[in-house]
Amino acid sequence: MKLNRRLFLGTGAALTATLSAPAVFAQSKPRVVVIGGGAGGATAARYIAKDSDGAIDVTLVEPSRTYFTCFFSNLYLGGFKDLSDIGHTYGKLASDYGINVVHDWAVDVDRDARTVMLAGGATLSYDKLILSPGIDFVDGAVPGWDVTAQNAMPHAYKAGSQSELLRAQIEAMPEGGTFAMIAPPNPFRCPPGPYERVSMVAHKLKQINPTAKILVIDPKAKFSKQGLFEEGWTKHYSGMIERIGPDFGGDNVSVDPAAMTVDIDGSVESVDVCNVIPAMKAGRIAEIAGVTEGNWAPVNAADMSSKADPDVYVLGDASAQGDMPKSGFSANSQAKVCANAVRGALTGSKVFPARFSNTCWSLIHTDDGVKVGATYEATPEKIAKVDGFISQTGEDSALRKATYEESEGWYAGITADMFG
Amino acid sequence: MSARPFSVAMLWAVLCVTSARAEPIGDADAGARVFGKCKSCHEIGAGAENRVGPHLNMLFGRSAAGIDGFRYSASLERAGTNGVEWHAETLDAYIENPKAFASGTRMNFRGIGDPAERADLIAFLRRYSDNPANIPEADPTAVGIDHDVDPAILALEGDPDYGEYLSGECTTCHQSDGADRGIPSITGWPDEDFVIAMHAYKDKVRPHPVMQMVAGRLGDEEIAALAAYFASLGE
Numbered sequence: 068m069k070l071n072r073r074l075f076l077g078t079g080a081a082l083t084a085t086l087s088a089p090a091v092f093a094q095s096k097p098r099v100v101v102i103g104g105g106a107g108g109a110t111a112a113r114y115i116a117k118d119s120d121g122a123i124d125v126t127l128v129e130p131s132r133t134y135f136t137c138f139f140s141n142l143y144l145g146g147f148k149d150l151s152d153i154g155h156t157y158g159k160l161a162s163d164y165g166i167n168v169v170h171d172w173a174v175d176v177d178r179d180a181r182t183v184m185l186a187g188g189a190t191l192s193y194d195k196l197i198l199s200p201g202i203d204f205v206d207g208a209v210p211g212w213d214v215t216a217q218n219a220m221p222h223a224y225k226a227g228s229q230s231e232l233l234r235a236q237i238e239a240m241p242e243g244g245t246f247a248m249i250a251p252p253n254p255f256r257c258p259p260g261p262y263e264r265v266s267m268v269a270h271k272l273k274q275i276n277p278t279a280k281i282l283v284i285d286p287k288a289k290f291s292k293q294g295l296f297e298e299g300w301t302k303h304y305s306g307m308i309e310r311i312g313p314d315f316g317g318d319n320v321s322v323d324p325a326a327m328t329v330d331i332d333g334s335v336e337s338v339d340v341c342n343v344i345p346a347m348k349a350g351r352i353a354e355i356a357g358v359t360e361g362n363w364a365p366v367n368a369a370d371m372s373s374k375a376d377p378d379v380y381v382l383g384d385a386s387a388q389g390d391m392p393k394s395g396f397s398a399n400s401q402a403k404v405c406a407n408a409v410r411g412a413l414t415g416s417k418v419f420p421a422r423f424s425n426t427c428w429s430l431i432h433t434d435d436g437v438k439v440g441a442t443y444e445a446t447p448e449k450i451a452k453v454d455g456f457i458s459q460t461g462e463d464s465a466l467r468k469a470t471y472e473e474s475e476g477w478y479a480g481i482t483a484d485m486f487g
Numbered sequence: 488m489s490a491r492p493f494s495v496a497m498l499w500a501v502l503c504v505t506s507a508r509a510e511p512i513g514d515a516d517a518g519a520r521v522f523g524k525c526k527s528c529h530e531i532g533a534g535a536e537n538r539v540g541p542h543l544n545m546l547f548g549r550s551a552a553g554i555d556g557f558r559y560s561a562s563l564e565r566a567g568t569n570g571v572e573w574h575a576e577t578l579d580a581y582i583e584n585p586k587a588f589a590s591g592t593r594m595n596f597r598g599i600g601d602p603a604e605r606a607d608l609i610a611f612l613r614r615y616s617d618n619p620a621n622i623p624e625a626d627p628t629a630v631g632i633d634h635d636v637d638p639a640i641l642a643l644e645g646d647p648d649y650g651e652y653l654s655g656e657c658t659t660c661h662q663s664d665g666a667d668r669g670i671p672s673i674t675g676w677p678d679e680d681f682v683i684a685m686h687a688y689k690d691k692v693r694p695h696p697v698m699q700m701v702a703g704r705l706g707d708e709e710i711a712a713l714a715a716y717f718a719s720l721g722e
Contacts, residue, residue, distance in 0.1 A: 114655070396659060403655035419652045422704075424659075426697055442700055454703060456696040469597065473660075473697075476669025480660040 096124045097413035100183050100193040102173045102352055104129030104157060106136075107199030107382030107398035109485040114406035116164040122414050126167040126191055127160065128183065131227070137257065138395045139478055140226035142430055144234050145267030146274075153226060159487035176356035178376050195409050198358070198373075199382040199398065200350025201225070202256050205362065208346035209249055210321035219324035220341040223264075224256065236340045237271055243278040244339035247329050249320055250285040251344045254363075256384045256393045258291035259439070261344055263429040266296065269304040270432055282338065283310040284331055286318035291392075292429060292439055298460045299431035349385035363387035368445035369421050370408035371401050380405045389449025390441075397425045399481055404445075421445040428474030434464065436471030513603065518611025521604055524596070527684065527693070531615050538680050540594060546573050547616035551589075558675060558721070562591030578609050595671040636686045641679055643711040650716025653709055656701060663720060675721015681714035 101112045104127055112127040133154045142148040160166040169191075175184040176196065183191045204222065206213070212220060223233040237246060246268055250261045265283055272279040281304075290296075300308045311317040316332020322343060323329075329336050348354070348362035358364045358373040364381040365374040366388050373379040382405055383398030391397040404421040411418035426440030441455030458470065522531070528540040535542040541557045552559035552567035559567075566589050571577055581588040582605050584598040599605050654663070657673065665674040673681070687693040688702035689710075705713070 118651075399659050400656070407652060407655075417648075419649065422653075422656060424656055424701065426660075438697070440697055440700060442704055454700055456700055465597065472669040474669070476667070477660045479666065479668055480658065480662050480670060483662050483664070483666075484658050 096122065097194045098124045098126070098192060099195045099197065099409060099413070100191050101125065101127045101197040101199065102129075102183065103199035103201060103350065103383075104131070104134055104168075105199060105201055105383065105398065106138075106395035106481065106485055107384075107402045108197065109134075109157075109160065110399045110402035111197050111199065111380075111382060111406045111409075112166050113160055113164055113485065113487055114403055115410055116160075116166050118406065119410050119414055119416070121165060123410065124167070125165075126169060126193075127157070128169045128171060128173050128185065128191070129157065130170060130172050132156065132170050133227075135226035135230065136395065136478075136482065137224070137226045137260070138481075140223070140230045141260065141264045141267045143226075143230055144223070144237065144264060145270045145430070147267070147430065147433075150227075150231060155482055155486045157486065163487050173352050174355070176352065176379075178356065178379065181378065193378075194413060195378055195380065196356075197380045197382060197405060197409070198350075198353050198356060198364070198385060199402070200352045200385050202347040202349065202384045202393075203351050205346040205348050208251075209343050211324065212249075212322050212343045212345060216322075216324035216343075219327070220322060220343045222344055223342060224260075224344050224347075233340070233342060234271075237268060238275065240272070240276055240279055240339045242276055243280075244276070245280045245282055245336070246272065246340045246342070247282045247284065247336070247338040248342045249322070249329070249344060250283055250287065250290070250317075252286045252318075252346050254393060255344070255347045257427070258392050258394075259296075259427055259429045261285075262290055262292065262296045263431070264342070265308060266299060266304075266429070266431045269300070269307050272307070273304060279307070281308045282329075282336070283308065284317045284320050284329065285310055285312050286320075288313055291427075292437060292457065294460050295437045295458055296429075296431065299435060299437075303432040303435070347384075349381075353381060353385045360387070368448075368450040371405040372408070380409065389443075389446075390452040391423060391425055391443055391450050392427065394425055394427050395481065396427065396477075397423070399484060400424055423450055426477070428470065428477065430471055430474070434468040434471050436467055436469075436474050437462075438470055438474070513606030513608070513610035515607070515610040515614055517604075518607035518609070521599070521608040522611055524599070525608075527687070528594075528680075531612070535615075539676055539684075543612055544615045546578075546612055547575075549573050551577075558593075560589065560591045560593045562589040563593075565589075575609050575613075578612065579605050582608065593667060593672060595667060636683050640686065640707050640711075641682055643682075643707055645678070645708070645711030645713065645715030647712065647715040647719055649709070650712035650714070653705075653713050654716050657713070657717075660697075665721065673717050676714070676718060678711075678714040678718050681717060682710055685710045685713070 099115055101108045112125050115123055116125045133156055136153045139148055139153050143150055157168045161168045172186040173183050174186045181193050221229050221233045223229040269281055319332045321330045327338055329338055349359050349364050353359050353364045358375040358379055364386050366381050366386045371380045371382055373381050382401050384393040400423045408418055410416045423443035426438055428436055428438045430436050437458035439457040442453045443450045444453050528538055529543050530536055530538055531543040535544050537557050541554045550567045551571040552563040582599050585592050585594045585596055660670045661673045665672045685702045688698040691699050
């Protein structure tokens with residue numbers, strides 16, 4: 068099969084060369100294909116196109132015509148944002164930056180021929196390939212749950228229709244009902260994400276269904292910003308939230324989506340809404356491309372190139388890079404390092420040393436924002452943390468409000484940085 | 488069409504409410520200390536110039552957005568066009584909550600909630616206006632900006648190309664088109680102000696933890712490069 072495809076491609080290229088001179092001329096420009104139009108991919112595509120000033124042919128492959136950011140999708144659940152506030156389109160990347168935006172799924176990568184096959188049947192050739200596919204879920208991670216059950220028990224960990232579904236289910240909960248969340252094991256996208264979500268669901272329920280309960284079933288003993296979240300939950304949502312950690316069987320859970328039950332270490336609970344966030348792995352195309360080891364794709368810290376192939380780069384959640392959390396901010400930061408390196412490799416432009424940073428804001432309650440962040444550097448082994456900070460418990464309300472306002476500013480900033 | 492009458496009405500509402508609460512006269516010496524909150528962006532006194540914010544000499548009686556050539560927000564320009572002048576009452580309202588007074592103001596300052604503190608500050612500002620206080624410009628109080636930086640560092644010529652690359656770390660939050668909702672605009676600043684501000688974060692004189700972290704690992708050349716690049720964006 069593979070041999071046939073290559074043969075066909077080879078023939079196609081030869082035909083193009085003899086019959087179509089302009090095509091040959093156009094193809095003399097180096098070509099970059101970016102798979103995935105989120106914080107990593109959209110940023111990388113935009114920076115390469117912007118900084119190379121037309122010298123590099125950039126194609127961005129992203130199935131969604133409207134991209135809903137995972138960051139701030141919890142604020143949609145909490146009623147602080149509309150879905151339209153977190154939806155973005157790719158028009159400016161095409162019109163202002165000359166990026167060829169292809170709304171299709173990448174279904175195969177041939178690293179020997181340096182081509183990407185699309186579900187629609189087209190084939191894209193590349194000199195450099197950037198994979199930024201985000202996450203997929205590990206099969207069988209939560210027994211009883213698979214993607215066919217995601218309507219009964221939504222994950223809402225890829226924003227959009229799943230977020231809408233989960234919010235509708237929360238709003239339709241019976242009075243005094245139970246919202247359950249199965250939290251994921253490490254490592255996963257957005258470490259504070261499940262706990263910000265718990266805060267936002269609590270905020271929503273406190274308004275519309277104040278006797279409702281939230282049950283968090285968690286395989287992890289500790290979680291991101293734990294002290295800050297627990298302080299906020301006691302302050303704002305006293306008595307509403309219960310978390311079952313591994314000490315009490317939180318790491319031994321299965322679900323029955325038809326019966327709407329959760330089995331926690333042998334004890335079966337009926338729930339009204341069940342948000343299952345399974346264990347995660349790199350978006351499937353990274354595995355198909357053969358650049359993963361285990362669940363993630365190892366990369367070199369200096370330029371985010373794959374350890375399996377110097378012409379392939381992996382950004383964001385899908386990469387195994389070291390100390391950075393899997394976040395939109397991290398992906399955006401890595402994308403700029405990668406864009407600089409790719410441009411240097413293809414056009415000889417100056418390559419500056421890698422520098423990375425991340426900040427994650429979370430909203431606990433109205434005007435009660437917290438943040439955690441760090442800077443990172445490239446070492447031969449990994450992306451290594453240099454310095455960091457975290458919001459403190461007991462901060463005054465003016466500072467928390469300013470932190471939330473800052474997160475809104477950041478949202479406007481990063482989405483402008485991604486989509487132009 | 489409807490936006491302007493609405494904002495004028497809002498402004499009047501703000502003025503009427505707050506002028507009743509304004510303290511009649513404050514302590515200018517105490518106000519000099521309060522001015523510490525302002526002087527990272529504003530100069531006042533002999534030789535004061537526009538920095539990130541406009542200079543504040545002869546402020547009383549000046550119309551809002553009244554200094555030719557200074558780049559104000561559309562909100563403040565509109566206030567000026569609508570006849571807003573700076574007097575004790577208007578300053579009191581503006582300083583209490585800048586964004587409530589002019590929603591789009593570039594003055595990225597949370598405001599001062601304490602009426603007595605505002606009155607002290609306004610008394611201090613009045614020293615540098617002939618009208619109505621009729622007090623001459625005081626002698627050398629030019630405080631520059633809020634942090635001492637080695638003149639050799641200030642003299643560094645930044646490489647804007649390097650600054651453009653480094654700016655990737657900034658533009659995740661600070662927008663390159665100068666928009667400033669929740670996070671301040673950093674485009675079009677005088678180079679020197681940018682350098683001083685960054686060194687103030689680096690030396691942990693300014694308090695913001697993200698900025699202390701970001702500035703903490705930037706070298707002098709890198710800060711100069713960023714200053715050169717972001718200054719060029721405001722042109």
